[in-house]
Amino acid sequence: MPYTAQKPPRPRTADQLRREIPGWGVDLDPADRPSVPRERTDLDTGAHWDFPERQEERQPRERSIEHKFLPPVFGTSIPLKGLSGKVRRLAYTRYSEARAAHWLLLLAGDRIDAWESHLRSLAGPRPDNPLSETGIPAELHGHGITSRREGRRADLAHQWMDPLVVAGPWVLAVTGAALAVRALWRRRS
Amino acid sequence: MRAMVYRGPYKVRVEEKDMPRIEHPNDAIVKVTRAAICGSDLHIYHGMMPDTRVGSTFGHEFVGVVHEVGPSVRNLRPGDRVMVPFNIYCGSCYFCARGLYSNCHNVNPNATAVGGIYGYSHTCGGYDGGQAEYVRVPFADVGPAPIPDWMDEEDAVLLTDALATGYFGAQLGDIAEGDTVVVFGAGPVGLFAAKSSWLMGAGRVIVVDHLEYRLEKARTFAHAETYNFAEHDDIVVDLKKATDHLGADVVIDAVGAEADGNLTQHITAAKLKLQGGSPVALNWAIDSVRKGGTVSVVGAYGPMFSAVKFGDAVNKGLTLRMNQCPVKRQWPRLFEHIRNGYLKPSDIVTHRIPLEHIAEGYHLFSSKLDGCIKTLIVPNNH
Ligand SMILES: [Zn+2]
Numbered sequence A: 001m002p003y004t005a006q007k008p009p010r011p012r013t014a015d016q017l018r019r020e021i022p023g024w025g026v027d028l029d030p031a032d033r034p035s036v037p038r039e040r041t042d043l044d045t046g047a048h049w050d051f052p053e054r055q056e057e058r059q060p061r062e063r064s065i066e067h068k069f070l071p072p073v074f075g076t077s078i079p080l081k082g083l084s085g086k087v088r089r090l091a092y093t094r095y096s097e098a099r100a101a102h103w104l105l106l107l108a109g110d111r112i113d114a115w116e117s118h119l120r121s122l123a124g125p126r127p128d129n130p131l132s133e134t135g136i137p138a139e140l141h142g143h144g145i146t147s148r149r150e151g152r153r154a155d156l157a158h159q160w161m162d163p164l165v166v167a168g169p170w171v172l173a174v175t176g177a178a179l180a181v182r183a184l185w186r187r188r189s
Numbered sequence B: 001m002r003a004m005v006y007r008g009p010y011k012v013r014v015e016e017k018d019m020p021r022i023e024h025p026n027d028a029i030v031k032v033t034r035a036a037i038c039g040s041d042l043h044i045y046h047g048m049m050p051d052t053r054v055g056s057t058f059g060h061e062f063v064g065v066v067h068e069v070g071p072s073v074r075n076l077r078p079g080d081r082v083m084v085p086f087n088i089y090c091g092s093c094y095f096c097a098r099g100l101y102s103n104c105h106n107v108n109p110n111a112t113a114v115g116g117i118y119g120y121s122h123t124c125g126g127y128d129g130g131q132a133e134y135v136r137v138p139f140a141d142v143g144p145a146p147i148p149d150w151m152d153e154e155d156a157v158l159l160t161d162a163l164a165t166g167y168f169g170a171q172l173g174d175i176a177e178g179d180t181v182v183v184f185g186a187g188p189v190g191l192f193a194a195k196s197s198w199l200m201g202a203g204r205v206i207v208v209d210h211l212e213y214r215l216e217k218a219r220t221f222a223h224a225e226t227y228n229f230a231e232h233d234d235i236v237v238d239l240k241k242a243t244d245h246l247g248a249d250v251v252i253d254a255v256g257a258e259a260d261g262n263l264t265q266h267i268t269a270a271k272l273k274l275q276g277g278s279p280v281a282l283n284w285a286i287d288s289v290r291k292g293g294t295v296s297v298v299g300a301y302g303p304m305f306s307a308v309k310f311g312d313a314v315n316k317g318l319t320l321r322m323n324q325c326p327v328k329r330q331w332p333r334l335f336e337h338i339r340n341g342y343l344k345p346s347d348i349v350t351h352r353i354p355l356e357h358i359a360e361g362y363h364l365f366s367s368k369l370d371g372c373i374k375t376l377i378v379p380n381n382h
């Protein structure tokens, strides 16, 4: 078709579609679409307060500096602790969400947290088990090889990196430690 | 109680944790009977979401039975079967009062740019999630709803995010009768978005992915035409050819942050965490929609910047629409569609895994093994 004002022809008419596809067109009228218009003030949310009662702040709770105050309700999972806690607290107290530094510090905090937690687990009753925690045994009963051979999958180009993300830092750390010990040993002898 | 806990990127395990407690008078504690692993859980599992703390419990898709309620709860009683939207929201702030439940201002100290989400990092409020035996549910009079007697529990758990989000994504596209709709991503949200596009009167629905078994599902479950982008040199050109060189009227991005298709984008976003998300699907959406068309984004992206082809969006005069789904707003209409037999959400469930084996559930889903589309988690004693 040349470039004219016509809409390209449709493969199937409305009647055909209605016959062939269950429910075709039942929400054609925007009035039947629950998120049209985007903002509606006539919905009953179930709230029976103008402003919610305040949850008790049992531990000092970090918050974005873009908030006027600590919101009345918040999650209490895993309070800040250790070095990662210091880095994360700095991200919250110093930088707004508009600053890349805010998010980069939080990501740095995540990496430090993983290290702190692994080391702490090695000293505790239940050390991290990289085999069971990565779920690798699922390769056996989940058809690891045939699943990957089926069709052409774009994610195979980077799946091999996944073990590096998990094991890479450990390999580097152990290698680094071994080199340091060897260097010390050579200096003494 | 037993709960899934995050142990660092690509690592989770099940631990004994303290029972959640009533922290606020409108809290409830819910005993989980079914939970799900969501595509967006993979972003936190891979360590892409800033402030994901070791020891936290994931899971924003769950249903269960009310175990305990706080003193101000009026609408729920212990023993009630409830479905819980993934949004945590107060029902009374500026945004909730306008129906923007996913953008609540009263539930997330850590960020103003995101609402509250169960089990989705401290950036989303620091709440533990439902991949556990019990979970704290704030604002019990606002979010949760009783599961209708006629509804299957597994359909209910899919209504807490995936189906609601797919249906919402189709609405954001402003589909008019006869429109051609392209959906990027044949995961649960993409499949439901494709299916919902028909309900809104689409004339053609095309689904794009690289996993053959998911495209098969898009053909059978969602009646869609399909394209495997791994078999196309340049998927945008081929989509143009398929739409008379005008482009699609509406394109829905149901992929989000870990999009494949461009290795550099994927590695900088998913492996090196230098972007808020790999915008491959979004860029393809911008380039394959027609001028003056609408791009709807329901894929999850992190808070950092992403390398989006914004100039193309400007020059083509596109409408870009996006949000996290305000789940409970979708329910009354979706309940009707399920009752009328237009939708059977649990048809996409491929795996049911005991909570104790959740690490393998994450690996299967992350590596897309065993034909995995949607995995449900079954807590102990169910
Ligand atoms: Zn989800």
Ligand SMILES: [Zn+2]
Pocket (backbone or CB within 6 Å): B089, B090, B091, B092, B093, B094, B095, B096, B097, B103, B104, B105, B106
């Ligand atoms: Zn609110």
